[in-house]
Amino acid sequence: MMSESRAVPQGSQDAFKAANTLVLASGTLAETATLAGVIAEALTPGDVVLLDGPLAAGKTTFVTSLCRALDCAEQPSSPTYAISNIYTCPRFEVFHIDAYRLSGVDEFYNLGIEEFFPDSVALIEWGERVAEAFVDPLRIAISFEDAESEGRVYTFASTGKRWQGLMAQLRARWPDAGV
Ligand SMILES: Nc1ncnc2c1ncn2[C@@H]1O[C@H](COP(=O)(O)OP(=O)(O)OP(=O)(O)O)[C@@H](O)[C@H]1O
Numbered sequence: 670m671m672s673e674s675r676a677v678p679q680g681s682q683d684a685f686k687a688a689n690t691l692v693l694a695s696g697t698l699a700e701t702a703t704l705a706g707v708i709a710e711a712l713t714p715g716d717v718v719l720l721d722g723p724l725a726a727g728k729t730t731f732v733t734s735l736c737r738a739l740d741c742a743e744q745p746s747s748p749t750y751a752i753s754n755i756y757t758c759p760r761f762e763v764f765h766i767d768a769y770r771l772s773g774v775d776e777f778y779n780l781g782i783e784e785f786f787p788d789s790v791a792l793i794e795w796g797e798r799v800a801e802a803f804v805d806p807l808r809i810a811i812s813f814e815d816a817e818s819e820g821r822v823y824t825f826a827s828t829g830k831r832w833q834g835l836m837a838q839l840r841a842r843w844p845d846a847g848v
C-alpha cells in the first residue's frame with residue numbers, strides 16, 4: 670500500500686475549510702479489505718461516508734468489505750434499484766445508499782431516511798450528489814487505471830474534526846505517506 674497526503678485549500682479565502690486528504694494505493698482486493706477493516710473500526714453512529722468513482726471502481730465492493738469487517742448480518746448488494754438498503758450490524762445499523770439515480774439533495778430528503786442517520790452509519794455510493802446534505806462526511810474517491818487489475822487508488826478527504834484521528838491512523842499505518 671502506497672500513500673501520500675497533502676492539505677488542499679478548497680477555497681482560497683476559506684483556510685479553515687481546507688480539506689485534509691490522503692491518497693492510498695491498494696494493489697489487491699485483500700489489501701482493500703484490510704484498509705476497509707481499519708475504517709470500519711473507526712465508525713460510530715452518525716457517521717456518513719461518501720463513496721465516489723466511476724462505474725465499477727469498487728464502491729459496492731468497498732461497502733461489502735466494510736460490512737464484513739463490521740460483522741453485519743446481511744451481504745451488501747448493489748442498491749441502485751432500491752436506492753437504500755439497511756443492514757443490521759452489532760454496533761449500529763448501516764444505511765447503504767446509491768445516489769446514482771437521485772437528482773440531488775431534494776430527492777434525497779424525499780426519501781425521509783436522514784432522520785435515522787444520527788443512530789446509524791450511512792455509506793453512500795455516488796455520494797457527491799448528496800454531499801451538501803452532510804456536515805462532515807468522510808469522502809472516499811476511488812480510481813483505477815486498469816479495470817482488469819485489482820489495483821485501486823483511494824483518495825480520502827474530510828474538512829472537519831471528525832475524521833482527523835482516522836486519517837492520522839491511516840498515515841501511521843501506511844507511513845510511506847507524505848506529510
Ligand atoms: N481492489 C479492488 N477494489 C474493489 N473492486 C475491485 C478491486 N479489484 C477488482 N475489483 C473488481 O471491480 C469491480 C467493482 O465493482 P463494484 O460493483 O464494486 O463497483 P461500483 O463502483 O460499485 O460500480 P457502480 O458504479 O456500478 O455501482 C468488482 O467486479 C470487483 O471484484
Ligand SMILES: [Mg+2]
Nearest residue numbers: 728729747794
Ligand atoms: Mg455500486
